[in-house]
Every structure is written in C-alpha cells, then in structure tokens.
Amino acid sequence: MTDAIVVDGERFKRLVYAGLVWLRQHQEEINALNVFPVPDGDTGTNMVLTMQSAWDEVAGVDENNVGKVAHRVAHGALMGARGNSGVILSQVWRGMARYLDNKEWLTASDLAAALEEGVRTAYRGVIRPVEGTILTVAREAAEEATQAAARTTDVSVVLERAVRRAWDALSRTPDLLPVLAEAGVVDAGGQGLCVILEGMTRALRGELIGEPAAVAAAISGPAFAAEAVPEEEYGYDVQFLIVGQNLDVEAIRRDIDAMGASALVVGDAEIVKVHVHVPDPGVPLSYAVRMGSLRDVVVEDMQAQYQEFVRAREPARPAIATAVSGAPPREVGVVAVAAGDGLEKVFLSLGASAIIPGGQTMNPSTEEILRVVESIPTPKVVILPNNGNIILAARQAQELSQKEVAVVPTRSIPQGVAALLVFNHQADLKENAEAMTRAAEEVRTGEVTTATRDAKLNGVTVRQGQIIGLQDDQLVVSGETVDEVVEILLERMGVADLEIVTLYYGAGVSQEEAEALAARLQEEYPDQSFEVVYGGQPHYFYILSAE
Amino acid sequence: MTPRIRILTDSTSDVPPELARQLNITVVPAYVQIEGQSLRDGEQITREEFYRRLPSLTKVPTTAVPSVYEFAAAFRSLVGQADEVIVIPLASTLSSMISVAELGAREVPELKVHFVDSQQLAMGIGWQVIMAAEAAAQGTSAPEILAMLEDVRPRIRLLAVLDTVKYLVHSGRVSWAKGFAARLLDIKPLIEFRQGEAVLVGQVRTRRRAMEQLLEMLQGLGSLERLAVIHSCAPDWEPFHARVQALFPDMEVPVSEIGPVIGTHIGPAALGIAVILGR
Numbered sequence: 144m145t146d147a148i149v150v151d152g153e154r155f156k157r158l159v160y161a162g163l164v165w166l167r168q169h170q171e172e173i174n175a176l177n178v179f180p181v182p183d184g185d186t187g188t189n190m191v192l193t194m195q196s197a198w199d200e201v202a203g204v205d206e207n208n209v210g211k212v213a214h215r216v217a218h219g220a221l222m223g224a225r226g227n228s229g230v231i232l233s234q235v236w237r238g239m240a241r242y243l244d245n246k247e248w249l250t251a252s253d254l255a256a257a258l259e260e261g262v263r264t265a266y267r268g269v270i271r272p273v274e275g276t277i278l279t280v281a282r283e284a285a286e287e288a289t290q291a292a293a294r295t296t297d298v299s300v301v302l303e304r305a306v307r308r309a310w311d312a313l314s315r316t317p318d319l320l321p322v323l324a325e326a327g328v329v330d331a332g333g334q335g336l337c338v339i340l341e342g343m344t345r346a347l348r349g350e351l352i353g354e355p356a357a358v359a360a361a362i363s364g365p366a367f368a369a370e371a372v373p374e375e376e377y378g379y380d381v382q383f384l385i386v387g388q389n390l391d392v393e394a395i396r397r398d399i400d401a402m403g404a405s406a407l408v409v410g411d412a413e414i415v416k417v418h419v420h421v422p423d424p425g426v427p428l429s430y431a432v433r434m435g436s437l438r439d440v441v442v443e444d445m446q447a448q449y450q451e452f453v454r455a456r457e458p459a460r461p462a463i464a465t466a467v468s469g470a471p472p473r474e475v476g477v478v479a480v481a482a483g484d485g486l487e488k489v490f491l492s493l494g495a496s497a498i499i500p501g502g503q504t505m506n507p508s509t510e511e512i513l514r515v516v517e518s519i520p521t522p523k524v525v526i527l528p529n530n531g532n533i534i535l536a537a538r539q540a541q542e543l544s545q546k547e548v549a550v551v552p553t554r555s556i557p558q559g560v561a562a563l564l565v566f567n568h569q570a571d572l573k574e575n576a577e578a579m580t581r582a583a584e585e586v587r588t589g590e591v592t593t594a595t596r597d598a599k600l601n602g603v604t605v606r607q608g609q610i611i612g613l614q615d616d617q618l619v620v621s622g623e624t625v626d627e628v629v630e631i632l633l634e635r636m637g638v639a640d641l642e643i644v645t646l647y648y649g650a651g652v653s654q655e656e657a658e659a660l661a662a663r664l665q666e667e668y669p670d671q672s673f674e675v676v677y678g679g680q681p682h683y684f685y686i687l688s689a690e
Numbered sequence: 691m692t693p694r695i696r697i698l699t700d701s702t703s704d705v706p707p708e709l710a711r712q713l714n715i716t717v718v719p720a721y722v723q724i725e726g727q728s729l730r731d732g733e734q735i736t737r738e739e740f741y742r743r744l745p746s747l748t749k750v751p752t753t754a755v756p757s758v759y760e761f762a763a764a765f766r767s768l769v770g771q772a773d774e775v776i777v778i779p780l781a782s783t784l785s786s787m788i789s790v791a792e793l794g795a796r797e798v799p800e801l802k803v804h805f806v807d808s809q810q811l812a813m814g815i816g817w818q819v820i821m822a823a824e825a826a827a828q829g830t831s832a833p834e835i836l837a838m839l840e841d842v843r844p845r846i847r848l849l850a851v852l853d854t855v856k857y858l859v860h861s862g863r864v865s866w867a868k869g870f871a872a873r874l875l876d877i878k879p880l881i882e883f884r885q886g887e888a889v890l891v892g893q894v895r896t897r898r899r900a901m902e903q904l905l906e907m908l909q910g911l912g913s914l915e916r917l918a919v920i921h922s923c924a925p926d927w928e929p930f931h932a933r934v935q936a937l938f939p940d941m942e943v944p945v946s947e948i949g950p951v952i953g954t955h956i957g958p959a960a961l962g963i964a965v966i967l968g969r
Contacts, residue, residue, distance in 0.1 A: 564894065642896040642897060643876070
C-alpha cells in the first residue's frame, strides 16, 4: 500500500460513533462476563454510558480538526466515566487527545502514537495496574499498531491489526488473572475495548453497522419519557460552554451557583463549562452571554435526567441528598456513595454532607460524583466510594474538582461507615483521609444476594437463583435460604472473635424477618451484640458488618 | 509550730478508699436516690451494686449533696487533729457542694478552712485531693498547697469511653448527646471532660477499639506527672490497667471507680484515664 490513507475530524467522529454503536450491540454479552455471579455494576453498561457521554460531547459539533474532536471525546468520556473499566477507557481517550492535540488529521503513525500515549495515561491513572484487564488489551493493541505503522501508511490496516491483537490479548487474560480462569471468562473491560475498536474498524472499512431503533434514539439524544417523572425543585438542566478571554472561573462559579442547584463550573480563562439545574434557563444563559460567546448550549427538562437513570436501570432520585440541616459550615465535608434510603440515612446521620446515589448496581459517573462534591459547602471533601468499582471514578472526580479532595478507597458500605466514624471535623483533610483509610480496613464485610448465573469460584458451586454469600468481595458460600447463608457467612467471617455485628437489611427483607434472624443469631453467639438496621439496598438481602 | 493540715472532699472525687485512708483524707458521702430510697454513696450502696441496678431502673436515679449538718459533723471530727482544713469538692459549676460545705464549716469555728473550687469531677478532683494530702503530710503550708493546686489544675485531663450514649441523653446535660442518639447505629462516644463539660472527641463501635484509641490518646499526651485508670464497673478494666501500666512502667497507676453521681449520667462500663500532664 503506497497511498497514505488518513482520517479527518469528521471521519474520526464517525469512528467514535461506530465504536459506541458496536459496543451497545454487544453490551449484554459484556455484562455477562462478570466474574462474580452477583448483581454488580455491569461493565458493558458502564462502558456504553462512558462512550455515550463521549459521543454526546461531539455529536452536534461541526469540527473537522481531529485533535479538537479528540479533546471533546476525551472530555465527554472523562465526565461520563463509570466503573473502573469506564474510567480506564476515558484515560485512554485522554492520552490519545493529548497526542492528537491540534492535529488536523490522523495518519497511521499518529494512530499508533496516540494509542501508545493513551495506554501510558491509562497505566498512570491507576495506582496498582493489574495485568489481564483492559489495560493489557489496550497495551498490546497499541504495541501492534506501532509495529504496523512502521510498515504501512494506511490507517485502516493499522487499526485492523490492532484489533486482531486486542482480541488475541483478550483471549489470554485468564492466563494473567487467575480469577478469570476460575470463573471461565475473559476480562469484561478488555472485551469492551475490543468491541469498540472493532466497531471503529468496521466503520473505517465502510461496513454498515446495524443500528437498532433503540440505539439510534439513544444516540440522537435522550427521548422524552412518557412515564410520569418525580417532580424536582428545578425544572431545567442547562449546559453550555463560555468561550472568552480572562474568564474568572471562581466568579462564574459563584454566580451560577446562586442561580440554581447542582451547579458544576469547570474550566480556565479561555473556556468554561457550565452545568446547572435552574427553574428558568434564560437566567444563566443571559448571564453567560455577557462573559463571552456561548457554545454547545443544551437545555433539557429534567425528564432527560430521568431518562439517564432509566437507562441505568435505577429508580430516579435527586442527584444530591439533603445535607444535614443546621450544621455550621465546616472546612472538610464527606460525601458517600450509597444505594437505599436506609443506608443514605445511616451515612447522613453519621455526619456525611451528601449522598451520591449508586452502589453495586449503578456505578455513578465521574460527573455525578463531581457534581455532589462541588455542591456541598465545604472547600475540602472526602469521597467514600463504598464499592471497588467506583474508586477510580471517584479519583477522577478528585482530579477534576476545584476543591481539595481525598478519596478514601472504601470497598463496601461497612467500610464506609467505619471510615466515617473516625472522621474528625477538627483534623485536616490529609489526617482524616489517613485515619479513615486505616479504620476502613478494620471492619469485615459480608454480603448476601442472589446468584445471577451458574458459577464455580473459590471451590464454591453456585446455580443461578441460589442465595450466595460474599466475604470482603470473595464468594464463600451458596445455599437455598437467606438465613442459612447469613449464618454460614458469619461463621466464615470469624464472628465468634468479634464484638458487634450489624445487619443492614435490604429492600427485599422485612423488619420482622431481620429481627427474627438477629434473635436466632444472638442465641448462637451470646457474647456478641447484634444490631438490625434498615438499609433498603436493592438486590442485596443483607449487608453484614462485623468488627 | 507548723499548723496541722487535713484535706476534706466529697465522695464524687472518687479517691480510691485505700488511698484516702493512707493519706488521712476525709470523704463526705454524696447521696443517690434510687426508687424512693436515699442512699449514702459508698456506705449504703456500693458502686458495684449501683451499676448492677442502674440498667434496670425505671426511673433515672437522682443525686443529692450531703447536708450542711453532715459537713459540719465531718469538720467537727477533725477538731483536735488538725488546725487547718483544705476543702476540695465537686466543681462549683456542676453542683452546690462547695456552698454547702462552706455553711457546714461556719458551724466549726475552731478550724481554719480553705475552699478550693476543683473545677473538676471524678479523679479530676481526686488527683487534686491526693496531691494536696501528700503535700500536707510532708508539712507543706496551706498557701503553698493552694498555689500548687492552681498550678496543677490546668494540666488535668480526663478521657473516657462510654459503653452507650443512653445515659448521657437521659441526663439532658450534654447538648450533643441528643444528636448522637439520633444516629442509626450503636456507637460508643469517647469523651473528654473539660471544665466539667463532656466534649465528644471520638466515636467507636467496639470496646476493643475504644481501648486502643484511649491508649493512643494517652501516648499522645506527652510526659505525665500522674496517671490513673477510671471506670464505672467496666468488666475489662483489669486488662486495660495492665496495658496502661505497661506503657508507663515506672508510674504508680491507681484505679478509681467512678461514683454514682457521675455514673448516673454516663452509665455502667465506662472506662478511661485521669492524668496530670507533665510541666
């Protein structure tokens, strides 16, 4: 091949779109690759929502500069990143955008170099990179692209070879990560990346990618739901960019903040992104037009927000829970991720400033976390992700926030509660983060739920629909009844040597059932104290805390 | 001839009875009213018995200061053995103890009586009483003892973990306790008494962690002049005492049981330390 085949900005956009569409069509397959047979933040869904956010950022933009398109894609992916795989994907985009900065078009060697930069950024973005994941797949794809680009100037050839290598790397993920081998699956995030790259390749080859009507609707913008939506205080979700000179981000944030709720204002002296919920969209718009020129104005009524929750299969809730009223403003505040009205109340009663709705079944995006972080009155914020798959998104929010933020990497609700208990209003952010991290490690977590598929893990055989128990994220027991699984799980957790067990009962368990179980456990363990607390969490019958 | 000095306090000072005997300290018992009965602290009801009964009482026990007459009798018993008496009762901000003691002293003009506002409770008073008695035994003059107490008082620290916040809520004396009780989990507060006020300094869920945190806080206090373990019939005071002793092997660490007057407000199984910081 002698002709240099390049990709311009418009075409690059179409590739991104194709990646999203292809991913959407394979979403359920990817969701099914969860290692643990538990109702969990589905990797396929998380990556689709991340890509959707990336696409939304470029969809309506008339831009033919590859670098500029890539920056927008990266920004959209960053804000919409959900779950660890979504965050890593957004980091790949970020690195690619950095390399492509201001390039008018993309050549074969650009693609390879951009992928390499994307991989480097993604590896830097995680504290302990784990091989056998999306990281490995991305790294090998980039290596292959580099080798290919040395011999051809055809972008499509480079991309095709990268895709082939990506699938190959994916097939080897179980060799690198034993837990995958045991579960008999390949890495879900890795597969998501393969699918995105493949979608892009197909589009580059000119193949038509089938697009079901539902996908088209989702991509062309959220459709209005016919169902009734809960009323919210503010009617419109307004987003726009202000482009100008010497923009005062602080002042704009202050002013926008005074106009409505959930205000998010980020940017620099040349460009500022504004996102706010207001009763009248005209107010922020006529304010902003005095600052500079407006771009990408999006005004949606709140049904659009609702739609996003529907897509995430979670009941709609206000994004920001009410802060503890009457408390004096403090220096450091805490925001916690929790699903379930009971768990929300637990965190608020212990002094959390606000709740980010989400958890096992709905991983909040970077932007959702960021919005809550920015919404509370304190200049310093501790984030409690309370789930292993939310930690990276929380770290991204930390990076993006104008506030001083610390992420205490709590992996469960009990860890979050233990961390919050040692929070000290008088101590500074760093001291608090350290003490909270230590405290989180001292509690043992048990979770009881229904198996979402057949599995054999850690020597435990599980049939779909059986009740299963996890200790600190590891599957340890399966059984026929909830109570039986709780009992065995507590034994495995070593409760006999501990003092206090808290049973947070979920939406599917009645108070009577929970109390009857606790009474039986009390007989079995006369020296321990048992505490029954309403959690209201979905899917999980019980979350157990033992210390 | 140097005047003979004796120290008088009330039973809320929680001076361990044996130390009180050794140092010739006069302790006037306060009263606790349980189910219509008025009982003299330490004489008509032991502390152990009080804490055993406390959880099952339907009515919160009330407490009362001794009568003027009882103080007068206590002073009178010292006539002939002492020329001067230093009185160190419960903080004036918490109780009328000091005024009642003053009225009692007026009945006994034979003695020269000095009144000291301890500004403290429990062993926070106890350490002042003990140090004053030790100084008196060594022939220190009253003005010197009073000056010494002024110097010691700002260096007193009282830290304790309560087994439950329930009693503090019922007592209604601590503003934060109500909010604390609204928490949806069973949490043990770590408190510090400052100027007779219970300040929340931490919160834990287990006694094991409470003990660790107390020990950590203890180590953070720097050099110590005095150190005591205090408790309200805590079942685990002995292992705690052993660990405190191990941290400070060269210090004598007495154990003081918290009396019913304070115990009514904090409940059984509280555990803590009372120290005087080094200079």
